[in-house]
Amino acid sequence: MASLTRPFEANATGRKCWTWPKNRLHLVKLSPKTTKNVPFIQFSDDPIVKRLRWVMIGVMLFSMFNTLAGQPESFWHTPQTAIRGDGLSIHNETNHTFEFFLGYGWQFYLPTCAAYFSTAFLMVSLLPRTVALVAIYSFIFGHYFGASNWLAVRWHFGMAGAPIYGIVLGAVVAFSAFPAAEMIDPAIKRLRWVVIVVIFSDFTVTLVGQPGSYWHHPDTMHEGNAISRLFMGYGWWAYFLYDAVYAWGAFLLVSKLPRMTALVCAFAFILGHFNGVSCWFFYEWRMGMKAPVICGVMLGVVVVWLAFSAKQKANRTINAALEPGSG
16 A cells, blocks of 8 residues: 555645545545534435436326316215226225325315325435335336326227327336436347336236137137237137237337337337236226236336346446546
């Protein structure tokens, strides 16, 4: 170890600090006054978390707006007649959802939502980066599914509602999480495999959800998507071939398109087929809103682990290359 040429040296404030020889790292001894300036509660300074938390709030607000706008006229005078996204009464015990005091009227519903949104915003602002990102994506997936229900059932968009909303939301998420200046190639290469997984997950639950008669009489299929119905009518093997070609096309699309367009497509596919899987749990098997929430949390963990861990490794490689003395 090199010896210290000057054990102590006075700085601009008159305090003494340890000083290594020239071109070496300077280690400054912090004074008690300096340590007192460190806040007890520190909000996240990560730019991705800062941007995505506002996307999360936007998705929540869109879900809340649809919930209020989709209520029957009687709701504004008799809150007990409120309905939920699947068109049933909020008091229906089948498929329980989280309504946040909607049955007590909009006067209770709005402040409760404001408290809920504020708590979520504060939570993701204080949590460590990775945990915060998982929470943000979980909230986004959950409220995306909630709003998609209103688009399909109440506003009569049908099967087109979720894909359209998924494309718009996918674009917002992509541009917020991965600005053009940052490296996104590793994330695209990994997210395209997530696209394949959610597509085949949708394929699997669709087949599992078919009635027993389907396997002998394909015309008794149970499926809302017109294109899927066309192939399912020829049997499960035709539907499998269609799904395999479709998944291969999606993979190829995400792999070949320009970087940002590819990322938007990846998130759109993920959101759309997440909704497809969740619909089977929610509508067909009546597992309530907790099933889409659990699926959203699991998918959020996968997306953050694959997309953002790859981005962190790339950034660490760049930073290591830029350090003095490297290479």
